[in-house]
Ligand SMILES: Nc1ncnc2c1ncn2[C@@H]1O[C@H](COP(=O)(O)OP(=O)(O)O)[C@@H](O)[C@H]1O
């Protein structure tokens with residue numbers, strides 16, 4: 001596979017990482033995602049890593065950078081489905097994934113994204129706003 | 132260490148795809164040994180970090196992956212070797228956050244934490260050899 005597919009679902013972008021990515025593939029995913037957010041005005045990104053058997057510092061950094069860049073572009077990122085063995089290993093590796101929102105599974109992740117859309121509408125003049 | 136090595140495999144580290152193959156091969160070794168999923172993941176993650184360093188900083192090299200028997204323990208041993216520039220200050224390189232590239236600086240320190248035994252031999256201008264062992268608990 002030469003690229004990880006990105007699906008669009010309403011205002012959200014969905015990525016399911018199903019292959020053991022080499023570094024270039026991870027970089028391309030990061031570039032593709034930020035390009036898609038900038039181009040299409042997505043408000044949320046959901047990254048499903050339940051098939052990933054390992055997250056090292058490179059992939060961890062990529063997840064953090066996707067979350068940071070998408071935030072700047074106005075989209076919230078949620079990483080879902082991290083295997084417990086991967087989470088345990090990440091802690092020992094020393095990676096905190098600070099700034100990356102996580103959820104147990106796709107359903108919970110979608111709930112988080114929907115809630116964050118509601119939140120920002122409330123803050124920036126959506127229904128119920130005072131301004 | 133009166134340990135016996137067998138069932139070894141030697142793989143080149145020349146490209147990013149090699150790092151992926153090393154992860155998969157180390158996973159197979161750890162599985163065959165009957166390691167728990169967490170232990171498998173720890174040694175695979177450590178292998179990924181050191182393999183990437185061998186590629187990026189060492190200019191490529193080799194890894195030897197082997198099953199280690201040291202009665203009554205069994206484990207996986209990984210020996211990474213390159214003929215790159217070497218690591219001038221190993222203590223410093225092991226510190227979390229230290230990088231001369233643009234990484235997070237967690238590879239060496241993290242791989243040491245994820246291993247049961249960890250050794251770096253490095254001479255400036257000659258290269259680097261890093262040995263990791265994870266025992267089956
Ligand atoms: N095989 C190697 N040859 C030369 N230098 C190395 C090697 N491995 C690691 N280093 C040095 O150690 C530093 C720390 O490595 P690491 O902890 O993996 O962090 P990072 O890969 O993010 O830089 C590297 O930036 C590099 O300077």
Ligand SMILES: [Mg+2]
Pocket residue numbers: 180183184234237238239
């Ligand atoms: Mg590294």
